[in-house]
Amino acid sequence: MSKATHNFFISSISDNNFEQCLKCSICTVYCPVSAVEPLFPGPKQAGPDGERYRLKNPRFTDDSLKLCLNCKRCEVACPHDVRIGDIIQRARLQNSKHKPGIRARLLASTDLVGKIATRLTPAFNTILSLKTTKEYKHRMLGIDRHFAFPTYARVTFEKWFEKNAAKKQSGFSQQVAYFHGCHVNYNDTAPGIAFVNVMNKLGFGVTLINDEKCCGNPFMANGMPQKALKLAFHNLNQLRLTSQQVPIVLTTSSTCTFTIRDEYNFVLGLDNHDVRDKISLATRFIYKKIEDGELILPPVKPDFKLRIAYHSACHMEKLGWSFYSSSLLRMIPGVQLIMLDSLCCGMAGTYGFKTENYRRSLKIGEPLFQAIREAEADVVVTDCEMCKQQIEAATGARVLHPIEVLAMALDD
Ligand code: SF4
Ligand code: SF4
Structure with missing residues (x-):
């Protein structure tokens, strides 16, 4: 064994x-x-x-x-x-007695699918958007035909970092490590790029975790605990190695953060106590530094104005960390913040992709979608990439990560 x-x-x-x-x-x-x-x-x-x-x-x-x-x-x-x-x-x-099928394996294998898809983009995205592909996924795989599948980036975040940012990071006297997560690497690189830009403006160089892999959450959600354990062991080892050199590990994905901090221990039964408290969301880290007087928010563009509706993702509620993201947003001059009632969007990772869950997923999210429509904000902001996916598809609103807002606001 x-x-x-x-x-x-x-x-x-x-x-x-x-x-x-x-x-x-x-x-x-x-x-x-x-x-x-x-x-x-x-x-x-x-x-x-x-x-x-x-x-x-x-x-x-x-x-x-x-x-x-x-x-x-x-x-x-x-x-x-x-x-x-x-x-x-x-x-x-x-x-569970059920053996994971093709759908479960496809939805859980974010690293494998991401590596292939980003090499084939933009053709891969075009194929995903075709009506025949959607129909095939619905009938053969059980991925709902109405579901807007996340698109893939042309260049992964890791490649962008290597080409555009890696060299200058050693020039900063303070360093932080970054666990970017699969979605930033393969799908939406913008929060990762914003993170590097913001940290550099705040005077911190960024180091990537050596050989970071998926946090394992999609394998847990799709009934494959052994695969999740393998990834958890790997990531904990890599985080231990990185934190010997760079003790602060920051993240932008609330779900990856919650998985590494809580699910590794309470669901997978791993001892992660030495790593747990070293990991923090970037917004929490920045907010605390400013509150403790160790950091001053750099100047913001004089004409920056944004009406934001902040959505607190379920795992942010569980972490108890929505306060940090929303308070950091409030610190930005020109931001008008509306705190939406804390409601589930219904997506829950890959749950809302599935034909048997799709309608229920939208029904769960409807009170939140209604609140978003009524808020009439310029943008919705949330720390969860899958909430973003669901809210954009259901309401047509533009959804950003708090770090993207900070990057937009800071003066060049
Ligand atoms: S869906 Fe219901 S039972 Fe399941 S974690 Fe959420 S609140 Fe708890
Ligand atoms: S909320 Fe009440 S019923 Fe539910 S688990 Fe806690 S103690 Fe039990």
Whole structure:
């Protein structure tokens, strides 16, 4: 048995504190799936209640667990700190009898698909957008024909960095490391480029993590814990090596951050305590530096004006870090910030891609889409790349990352 296999299966499911549940049902009120899907038993029943049965016999694991988005809003609401989402996620991964099919493998293999797609772009994007391709994906793969598949970049972020930024980074006296994530590398490089520009303007050089790989979240979401473990082991080792030279590791993706900090431990059962606290979202790092008087925000373009509607992604809620991104945006002269009510967009990684989930995913997101339409903002801002995908497709709004806004605002 491999080291990865061993680690996942020796951790008991009951490590996830189900016995702390006092059956108040508050979690059910905050569950976005329970609000629209009568077939979902809800967090209390699917989580701590069901766990009592599953511990007696794993046969009590039923398919309705797949309806959970792993948004963790139930955990944020629970007054007794029950790790409800983790309980459900582990039960799905540990007890599922289904072998992952082609769709699951394709959606989870972000590095492999990204490497191929970016070499074939723009032809790859054109093929993806064809009606016949959408129809084929719908019928043969189960990826909904209405879903706007993310496009791929012509040049990966890593290649852009090597060509345009790598050489000058050693000229800065302070350094930070950057875990960019797959989406920045293969799909939307703009937040990564903005991150490098902003950090340089703030006086920090940027080092990339050596041989960074996907954080593993898509493999967990698509029922492949062993693959996720392999990636988690790899990334933890690379992060340990990097942090010996550059102790501060920054990120721009809320989901990668949350996965490395929390899911590696609570879902995959890995000891990540030495790495966890070294990783922070860039917005949190910058905000704290400014608040502590260690950094002054450089001058902003005198005519910069932007009305922003800020959307707090589910994993930002779980991290408790929306405050940092929204407060940093508020510090930018010329920004008018509208805090949207904290609501799930319904996308949840690759959940909303799937034919069986697509309609439900939009139904979950509808209250948020309505709030965005009513806000009449110039842009929506969020820290999650998949929320961006969903909001843009559902509302037509332009969606940016907070670091992109900061990069736009800072004077040259
Ligand atoms: S909110 Fe927490 S304590 Fe209340 S029912 Fe849900 S899991 Fe149990
Ligand atoms: S993780 Fe989200 S979708 Fe799943 S049970 Fe909790 S609140 Fe509901």
